[in-house]
Amino acid sequence: MVNGRVGFDFGNSLPRLKESSAYQITLAPGGSATAPAVAPKLWQATYEAEDAAHTGTGWSRNGPEGTPSDVAKFYTSGTYNVGGLRTNSDVVLNFNVSVPQNGTYDLSVFANSLNTYNLIAEQGPTNIFLRVDGGAEQELSMPLGYKWVVWDHADTKVNLTAGSHTITLAARNLNGTRTTKGDVIIDKIDLSLPNPAAAQAIYEAEHATLVGGARTLHNQTGVSGAGVAAIRQGQSVSFWVYSPVDGESAVDVDMVGSANAGLSVNGQNVGDVTASKRVKVFLSGGINKITLTGKSTTTDTRVDRLRVQRTQGTLVTTWYEAENAQRAGTAVIADYSLASGGRAVTNVGGDPGNGNTLTFTVNATQAGVYALTVRYSNPEQAPATHYNPDPLARHADISINGQVRRVTFPHSFHANNYWELTIPVQLVQGQNAIRFSAAELPNFDGTTYASDTFPGVLLRSKQAPIVDRIGVTPFADTLSPLVG
Numbered sequence: 216m217v218n219g220r221v222g223f224d225f226g227n228s229l230p231r232l233k234e235s236s237a238y239q240i241t242l243a244p245g246g247s248a249t250a251p252a253v254a255p256k257l258w259q260a261t262y263e264a265e266d267a268a269h270t271g272t273g274w275s276r277n278g279p280e281g282t283p284s285d286v287a288k289f290y291t292s293g294t295y296n297v298g299g300l301r302t303n304s305d306v307v308l309n310f311n312v313s314v315p316q317n318g319t320y321d322l323s324v325f326a327n328s329l330n331t332y333n334l335i336a337e338q339g340p341t342n343i344f345l346r347v348d349g350g351a352e353q354e355l356s357m358p359l360g361y362k363w364v365v366w367d368h369a370d371t372k373v374n375l376t377a378g379s380h381t382i383t384l385a386a387r388n389l390n391g392t393r394t395t396k397g398d399v400i401i402d403k404i405d406l407s408l409p410n411p412a413a414a415q416a417i418y419e420a421e422h423a424t425l426v427g428g429a430r431t432l433h434n435q436t437g438v439s440g441a442g443v444a445a446i447r448q449g450q451s452v453s454f455w456v457y458s459p460v461d462g463e464s465a466v467d468v469d470m471v472g473s474a475n476a477g478l479s480v481n482g483q484n485v486g487d488v489t490a491s492k493r494v495k496v497f498l499s500g501g502i503n504k505i506t507l508t509g510k511s512t513t514t515d516t517r518v519d520r521l522r523v524q525r526t527q528g529t530l531v532t533t534w535y536e537a538e539n540a541q542r543a544g545t546a547v548i549a550d551y552s553l554a555s556g557g558r559a560v561t562n563v564g565g566d567p568g569n570g571n572t573l574t575f576t577v578n579a580t581q582a583g584v585y586a587l588t589v590r591y592s593n594p595e596q597a598p599a600t601h602y603n604p605d606p607l608a609r610h611a612d613i614s615i616n617g618q619v620r621r622v623t624f625p626h627s628f629h630a631n632n633y634w635e636l637t638i639p640v641q642l643v644q645g646q647n648a649i650r651f652s653a654a655e656l657p658n659f660d661g662t663t664y665a666s667d668t669f670p671g672v673l674l675r676s677k678q679a680p681i682v683d684r685i686g687v688t689p690f691a692d693t694l695s696p697l698v699g
């Protein structure tokens with residue numbers, strides 16, 4: 216800080232900024248502030264696909280795509296991408312990379328296929344082959360989009376020694392037994408070395424969402440960051456916590472002194488906090504809401520921060536394949552190459568009053584709160600536009616021992632493209648019946664249906680998603696069934 220101005224040295228002590236960069240600057244009071252957060256990566260580099268060497272026939276260089284001065288098209292790193300990895304192709308892309316030290320590196324392939332394209336119809340995600348220096352072969356599934364040039368990424372890990380290497384993306388595997396099916400364009404690869412010290416993410420309470428009169432205190436010494444959040448009865452502090460997958464994490468709730476607060480995860484109460492403690496909880500892939508709500512009318516609970524780290528082994532999942540569950544009506548088992556066991560159940564749901572259902576019998580050793588994970592696909596797609604690319608979700612009415620819960624399942628771009636979605640549920644000890652059903656829901660008048668009002672226009676689905684399998688996991692180690 217010089218003369219009241221704060222300078223940020225992007226490109227030197229901070230990463231160089233480009234069009235796709237994003238950053239947040241938080242300015243907080245606190246002469247005793249500490250900075251415990253660490254950089255998530257020790258090193259990173261981007262290698263453009265359009266700069267990679269290539270062999271084979273059918274290669275193309277596509278672009279220029281969207282830029283800040285051409286916003287009618289989609290942003291693409293380096294403004295170009297390449298095609299050629301497709302069915303019956305022999306295209307090979309070779310990226311020359313150089314890394315600073317031995318390690319296990321994160322590798323992200325930025326890629327895209329139009330989900331409705333004819334070469335995508337059979338398999339969905341396009342498979343390609345990744346090699347390092349001509350070996351260590353992996354087969355990767357490339358992401359789908361609702362248009363060409365809508366980038367997503369497929370992530371994997373590669374072991375590299377310090378120095379130069381060739382990373383290959385190819386349409387055929389080394390021994391010729393496997394080939395690419397589909398058609399994918401590649402923008403770039405990102406290579407990075409994760410910082411082991413950042414395996415635990417830190418969320419400071421003083422930067423969290425404060426509700427109901429919760430205050431920040433910046434005069435605390437010996438705390439993490441710039442201070443704490445102070446809460447009393449009915450006041451809350453909410454953290455927005457990232458998890459890369461649906462699964463177990465350890466959440467350390469760091470308090471200053473004693474505490475009197477309730478802790479909830481995605482709306483599910485997971486117990487009281489009377490001092491700093493560690494809780495193992497089930498987080499959903501993506502953003503999770505973790506809230507502490509004060510309980511004392513007279514004494515502040517001072518929340519310093521959360522520390523969150525992926526763990527495993529405490530909250531163990533039991534999987535149930537849909538093809539082994541009980542089907543009724545039109546519900547039918549079908550083959551899907553990317554489904555668990557190669558099969559899933561489709562055609563659940565239909566017209567109002569239908570009996571086309573899928574029922575799992577889940578055995579719980581104890582009554583309690585569980586995470587119910589549904590591995591599903593939803594291929595039903597209304598026409599996309601730039602401003603409303605994904606307007607239609609399927610829903611399932613999930614009945615658990617007779618209690619019905621309506622859950623929406625977003626479009627997954629292909630029947631063979633499976634995603635996971637988790638909800639907390641209450642199970643009884645012994646056998647539990649979990650039944651999936653669906654029907655077209657009426658308009659707001661409660662009596663008419665969009666399929667009658669606008670025939671031929673897909674506005675509201677009649678069907679449940681295609682269900683591959685469900686997972687049942689204890690929701691938190693502070694709850695029954697693990698306690699007591």
Ligand SMILES: [Ca+2]
Nearest residue numbers: 292293295402
């Ligand atoms: Ca590029």
Ligand SMILES: [Ca+2]
Nearest residue numbers: 439440442519
């Ligand atoms: Ca803090």
Ligand SMILES: [Ca+2]
Nearest residue numbers: 555556558683
């Ligand atoms: Ca299955």
